[in-house]
Amino acid sequence: MNPCASLSHARPLWLRSARAELLLFGVFALLLLGLGIGLRDPWPSDEPRFALVAQWMVEHGQWLFPHRGHELYPDKPPVFMWLQALSYYLTHHWRIAFLLPSLLAALGALALVYDLARRLWNHRSALLAAATLLVTIHFTYQMRNAQIDPLLLGWITLANYGLLRHLLLGPSWRWFAVGCFFAGLGVATKGVGVLALLMLLPYLVARRGHWRQLALPVGGWRWAGGLALFFVPILGWLLPMLLVAHADGDPQHAAYVQNILFGQTVHRYATPTGHLHSPFYFLGIIVVDWLPLSLLLPWALPAWWRRLQRRDARFLLPLGWIVLMLLFFSFSPGKRDVYILPALPMTALALAPLLPGLLRRRGVRLAVCALTVLLAGALTAAAALAIHRHPAWAVKIEQSLDPQIWWMLLAIGAAGLVIVALTRVRRAPLGWLLFAGVLWSVYGLWGYPMLNGDRSARDVMVQARAMAGPDATIGxxxxxxxxLLMAAGPVAEFGFLKPWPQQYAEAIAWQRQDPAHRWIFSLDEAMGACVDRHRATYVGHANRREWWMFQANAVVPGCVPGASADPQADDTL
Known part of the structure; x- marks a missing residue:
């Protein structure tokens, strides 16, 4: 079926034309997700790491073995960084390039959810499903960030799309091959991409139970051939890496291979060292982070159960896959909210046929209206209090953030209250849509430039260069x-994962070789008592840390600072 032709006969939701609605939604989604791109640099915790690796790839041609400075970075496969580097070749602007893969993944996921829901049900349900996904807080927030998980969501959604086109709307072996291929690309991006293939388990249950709305493709060799494509992108990355590591005999490359294949997959899942939570952790994420979508679940759960009792495979496959994914991550002691991010598109898909009826229910509208009032009211009240009363919590926040943040939050909150007054309960879903548009637009256009200097460390690195002068080298x-990413001019570094005392000893030895032209830029805690702060220069505060600069005359002879913190600890910003 031609999708453009079907749209011309589709029943529109708000406007006179389904095509016009889809175009308007596309523009709204692009603005909601894209406003602010180009106005900020990478922010911790993960964005500077990946951007630094991508920058190193562009500048040094190190594509198979990612580097963080001069050290190898073995924590993640390089696919996401490859795409950031490719985006730089296309845009020639790192402020755009580092966010472009996430933006494209988000827009792609929305398009795939819409198209699949339209094929399974109709345009109205599909448009509401895509809109619900777009304005769910967890989706919007994460897809505006330059981390691996938004790209993984894009690959898994594309893999699920291909599989469901074959299993529900097929047979279509071409789409089955597409689904398997992109599941493999998800593995090459972040190992858990294989979870997309769990979609085959509820399919087997439905096929054995003779469920309705199920395609019944036959051809054993085609199943095997499609699954073989799963390994193509994985081997496309692994084989060159393994061949180069074997050929050059570099022990660092051998350690990288061991870590990336086992340390960051099996060991990280079975014996994680951080982010330890209870097996019920993800239930809290769904309730809070998935707002306002989660407000629909009390009505959706019994509706889904009724459709499962009718043996409707259009619900069993996405819902069964979501349950399997939640179980997989719940069994591991280590959990982060982004682990279940790829479940959001399939949840929106399963909600699609229910949304036209759910959004007409007064209880649903009351809940959505209450959420908008509570969030807008809380932002307004907190900002007004911080501006006029300066309570202790506000003063503490202002130590890290620009005080102008209160005016931004006040503007967002006040706009939300005005929207609620105009839309009221009757049009509460539209009210949340408008409020989300205001929130993320203001955050991108006002918040990004305002917060960027501190969050990205740009300000302290500019100040450090001003202190050292244009020709000096900063260690x-x-x-x-x-x-390192924001550093301007000549710099040196002494390893990232090395203990601080070892970094300090190497830095001091390096500085002694040319004391007149070498400065050291240091975290306050790493200097200990080995640097005379009366002779050192305070650079500034960034990322909740204090930074100093000193020359050789500030060094206490014979002193070695203690290792007071773990240099590998992740940023929490």
Whole structure:
């Protein structure tokens, strides 16, 4: 069926034309997700790390073995960084390039949810499903960030799309091959991309139980051939890496291969060292982070159950896949909210045929209206209190953030209250849509430039260069990725994962070789008592840290600072 032809006969939701509605939604989605791109640099915790790796790829041609400075970075496969580097070749602007893969993944996921829901049900349900996904807080927030998980969501959604086109709307072996291929690309991006293939388990249950709305493709060799495509992108990355590591005999490359294949997959899942939570952790994420979508679940759960009792495979496959994914991550002691992010598009898809009826229910509208009032009211009240009363919590926040943040939050909150007054309960879903548009637009256009200097460490690195002068070399001690990424002029670094005392010893030895032209830029804690702060210069505060600069005359002879913190600890900003 031609999708453009079907749209011309589709029943519109708001406007006179389904095509016009889809075009308007596309523009709204692009603005909601894209406003602010180009107005900020990478922010911790992960964005500077990946951007630094991508920048190193562009500048040094190190594509198979990612580097964080001069050290190898073995924590993640390089696909996401490859795409950031490719985006730079296309745009020639890192402020755009580092966010472009996430933006495209988000827009792609919305298009796939819409198209699949339209094929399974109709345009109205599909448009509401895509809109619900777009304005769910967890989706919007994460897809505006330059991390691997938004790209993984894009690959898994594309894999699920291909599989469901075959299993529900097929047979279509071409789409089955597409689904398997992009599941493999998800593995090459972040190992858990294989979870897309769990869609085959509820399909087997439905096929054995003779469920309705199910395609019944036959051809054993085609199943095997499609699944073989799963390994193509994985081997396309692994084989060159393994061949180069074997050929050059570099022990660092051998350690990288061991870590990326086992340390960051099996060991990280079975014996994680951080982010430890209870098996019920993701239930809290769904309730809070998935607002306002989660407000629909009390009505959706019994509706889904009724459709499962009718043996409707259009619900069993996406819902069964979501349950399997939640179980998989719940069994591991280590959990983060982004692990279940790829479940959001399939949840919106399963909600699609229910949304036209749900959004007409007064209880649903009351809940959505209450959420808008509570969030807008809380922002307004907190901002007004901070501006006029300066309570202790506001003063503490202002130590890290620009005080103008209160005016931004006040503007967002006040706009939300005006929207609620205009839309009221009757049009509460539209009210949340408009409020989300205001929130993320203001955050991108006002918040990004305002917060960028501190969050990205740009301000302290500019100040450090001003202190050292244009020709001096700055050595980075106990640095974070944003410091090296934002550094201007000649710099040196002494490893990222090395213990701070070892970095300090190497930095001091390096400085002694040319004390007149070498400065050291250091985290306060890493200097300990080995640097005379009366002779050192305070650079500034960034990312909740204090930074100093000193020359050789500030060094206490014979002193070695203690290791007071773990240099590998993640940023929490």
């Amino acid at each position: 980075l001690l106990a640095w974070k990725e944003q410091n």
